[in-house]
Amino acid sequence: MLKTTTKLLVTTALIAGITTAASAADKVKWKLATTWGSTLTPFIDAPTNMASLVETMSDGKFTIRVDAANKHKAALGILDMVKGGQYEMGHSASYYWKGKDIDTLPFTTMPFGMTTPEQYAWFYYGGGMELMKKAYAKHGVLSFPGGNTGNQMGGWFRKEINTVADLQGLKMRVPGFAGEVMAKLGLSVTNIAPGELYTSLERGTIDALEWVGPGMDISMGFHKIAPYYYTGWHEPATELQFLVNEKSFEKLPKDYQQILLTAMRVSAYDMYIQNYDMSAKAWSTMLTEFPDIKVKTFPKDVMDAMKKANADLLEEVKKESPIVKEVLESQEAYQKQARKWTEMSDFLYLKDNL
CATH class of the missing domain: 3.40.190.10 (Periplasmic binding protein-like II)
Known part of the structure; x- marks a missing residue:
């Protein structure tokens, strides 16, 4: 079942607009494999919520079956399964593939790197999405932000x-x-x-x-x-990922492509705020309990x-790798620029009010 926050993020008008276009399209059934077990909240919630949104916005004509790691038994094999077409989609983390391809490393997070808002801004407005597409092109897959944990503990x-x-x-x-x-x-x-x-x-x-x-x-x-x-x-801004087999994506009707992109983006953000809520509540009671x-x-x-x-x-x-160099230098330049505003806004606000 979708979290309330996810429901609020997708307006009735958006659903109505996309489902009208989708109504004439053929039915599509996909499968998605995750690195996570079926009870690992909120990581498993991101792909599950995404699949629910896709089904809702397509009026039930585009469905995605989510297989947790305890079903497919290959928690760290997601990239290979999506690349090979065994699954049309996956949900995992890009830095898990550094042993296979160093170019995939920087898209999860980097030590002493960007905060979550800085990194999201880099992805969507600072060239990060284009660089991620370039890095994954050789694998025949597309990668999209899949939910952020925020700053992780050491x-x-x-x-x-x-x-x-x-x-x-x-x-x-x-x-x-x-x-x-x-x-x-x-x-x-x-x-x-x-x-x-x-x-x-x-x-x-x-x-x-x-x-x-x-x-x-x-x-x-x-x-x-x-x-x-x-x-x-x-890991100051650990971003999970949705992996999509590129050929499968290109075969989708244009409206289904837009449905999928919208559902991934909404469910990724919802996972971020869900995890933030979980940690805030746990931290407030942890030392007492x-x-x-x-x-x-x-x-x-x-x-x-x-x-x-x-x-x-x-x-x-x-x-x-020239791609790793390009990505890291892009991140470093964006962090230097964005950090000035982070310091002026969040840091000084917290410094003066704690």
Whole structure:
């Protein structure tokens, strides 16, 4: 069932306008595979809400079946399944594919990078969508923003981190470019599918992990094993993605294409505000309900080491691919421009009112 906020975002006039055009079109049935399990709210809600919107706006003639990871059993195989046509669509995160194609890395988020509003502005008004299309063209798929988590927490650790030396030798689940940064600081880094995180931490396969934020983390139970909860630096604006097989998209009637684009954009934003609500509520009660959780920020020398490792690695990765270089430089330029307004508006407002 659609969340109330999603319903409000799609007006009656919009639905009426698109469904009128869709009424004469043939029925279309698609399948979508997700990285997430069927109960992983709000990640699973983004594709589910999107599919509901598509069905509503097409007057039931364009339907999309959403298969969670526990059904298709390939949580980190979404790109390959959409690329190969096994599924017309997928819902995942772009940085999961960095081992296959480094060009896909920057479209989720980057350490010390843009905030969520800055990144959305870059996607839709700063050239980000065009660069993402360019990066994914070789795979025959289209990628679209699929819901943002906002600033993520820095992770759950079994022991307190007081110095850079405390990080060395730890086994940690951390994906994306942040994983490269942590590896440079001496950690053994791995990426594990969401459904296996708690078991891996419980069995000692890993010593630490980062997931999302309090709204999603508490229900996973990580605090029972790793009580040190660190604030974020590595994923300031984690954008999930909708992947669409390009040939399948081109075969759609034009009105169905517009329905799909509209539904993806609306459901992505709804996931962002849903997750924000979840974390705000969880944070307000977390320390009362779970007093053993120790909320920490990384010490300055640790943060300085992370920033230096990040800067060094950025220069290295820019040499690997002209597309990565183009994307990273576009993001850096936009962040520099947008951050002046972020500081003037949000930062100074919060500074003066907390």
